[in-house]
Amino acid sequence: MKSEYPIDQTGEIFPHFPVVLTTIGDNIITLEFVQFFSFESPIIGIGINSDNYSHQLLKEEKEFVINIPTTELIDEVKFCGNNSGRNLDKFSATGLTSKPSEIINSWLIEECPINIECRVIQEERIGNCDWFFGEIMKVHVTEDHNRLNALLYSGNSAQDFKLRELK
Numbered sequence: 001m002k003s004e005y006p007i008d009q010t011g012e013i014f015p016h017f018p019v020v021l022t023t024i025g026d027n028i029i030t031l032e033f034v035q036f037f038s039f040e041s042p043i044i045g046i047g048i049n050s051d052n053y054s055h056q057l058l059k060e061e062k063e064f065v066i067n068i069p070t071t072e073l074i075d076e077v078k079f080c081g082n083n084s085g086r087n088l089d090k091f092s093a094t095g096l097t098s099k100p101s102e103i104i105n106s107w108l109i110e111e112c113p114i115n116i117e118c119r120v121i122q123e124e125r126i127g128n129c130d131w132f133f134g135e136i137m138k139v140h141v142t143e144d145h146n147r148l149n150a151l152l153y154s155g156n157s158a159q160d161f162k163l164r165e166l167k
């Protein structure tokens with residue numbers, strides 16, 4: 001027996017998916033809209049609301065780094081998801097360490113065990129976000145990274161969400 005569920009709350013019952021810290025230029029934004037779109041030609045898409053400063057930056061830069069946070073970085077993830085970089089340096093504010101990326105013009109977050117450098121190859125407007133599809137140019141990973149230590153997201157918006165550990 002199944003009952004009907006409110007369409008606008010589907011995010012509450014959908015399986016959890018990862019949350020990432022994305023660097024664009026000198027800024028950091030927390031994103032849950034992140035998805036692999038192709039494995040053979042490795043392409044990852046990120047969805048960014050056009051009100052966000054990162055949207056404007058990405059339109060200009062056309063490059064981004066996906067940094068995969070661990071559960072220890074939950075406070076930094078929340079900070080970068082609740083404060084705009086328009087008038088704030090999120091690296092200084094959070095104490096996260098920046099290291100120059102190698103292929104593109106942005107920063108790797110040292111505390112994140114995985115950093116994926118991407119260059120935008122396509123953009124699409126879907127709902128209230130623009131999706132930027134990036135070709136993976138370079139991946140950096142620590143030897144001891146543990147994918148079970150990822151932060152997972154469930155919810156329906158940036159205001160109404162839960163973050164949980166995978167393990």
Ligand SMILES: Cc1cc2nc3c(=O)[nH]c(=O)nc-3n(C[C@H](O)[C@H](O)[C@H](O)COP(=O)(O)O)c2cc1C
Nearest residue numbers: 030031032033048049052053054081083084085158
């Ligand atoms: C857990 C979480 C997930 C988020 N996911 C997204 C997302 O996928 N896309 C988006 O545009 N904003 C998302 N946000 C909101 C932005 O991170 C937030 O608006 C941020 O302050 C924008 O920063 P900026 O103005 O420096 O770009 C999320 C926020 C949180 C807390």
